[in-house]
Amino acid sequence: MKSRLIVLGWLIFLITPVFAAEPASEQRLDEVAERGSHVMPFDLEKTTHIFSKTDTGGIQQVIAKDKADSEQISLIRLHLSQIAEEFQQGDYFNPERIHGAAMPGLAELRAAKPGQIKIVYRELPDGAEITYTTHIEVLKLAIHHWFDAQLSDHARHAVPGHPHGSGHHHQ
Secondary structure, three states: OHHHHHHHHHHHHHHOOOOOOOOOOHHHHHHHHHHHOOOOOOOHHHEEEEEEEEOOEEEEEEEEOOOOOHHHHHHHHHHHHHHHHHHHOOOOHHHHHHHOOOOOOHHHHHHOOOOOOEEEEEEEOOEEEEEEEOOOHHHHHHHHHHHHHHHHHOOOOEEEOOOEOOOOOOO
16 A cells, blocks of 8 residues: 555656746747847847746846846836836737747736736846736736746746745845
């Protein structure tokens, strides 16, 4: 009986999906970087995307690798403020241009009614961030899937952030 439980435990461990985003193929990474260069004005090699899942959605940050690079910081802020406005209107066309229409989470985000996701832009000393907040479970999951897809597609230029509770505040 004990050996069956051990085997069952290993089976569950092996078939449980891994929630960390796996990097896309090199070809996919190249394609996404090329399409992204037509949407994002900053230099991907000089910046880092950080995607942090939260209990109520997530926090997307883009920061300059060189904290003194005022040009990249300005371009990051310009882009994130623009897309935050677009997302508040339900316009997710730019992520589709970069990642494709079948991007995980995108359909659910597009289908959200106004006010179902609170989207807040904020400048950081070395870049900017957008916070996505919702209490609708399907939308929280969509944000998490969307973040995982971005981590996979931007693997060379993105890192997962630390999981944050809904009470997370920046300094």
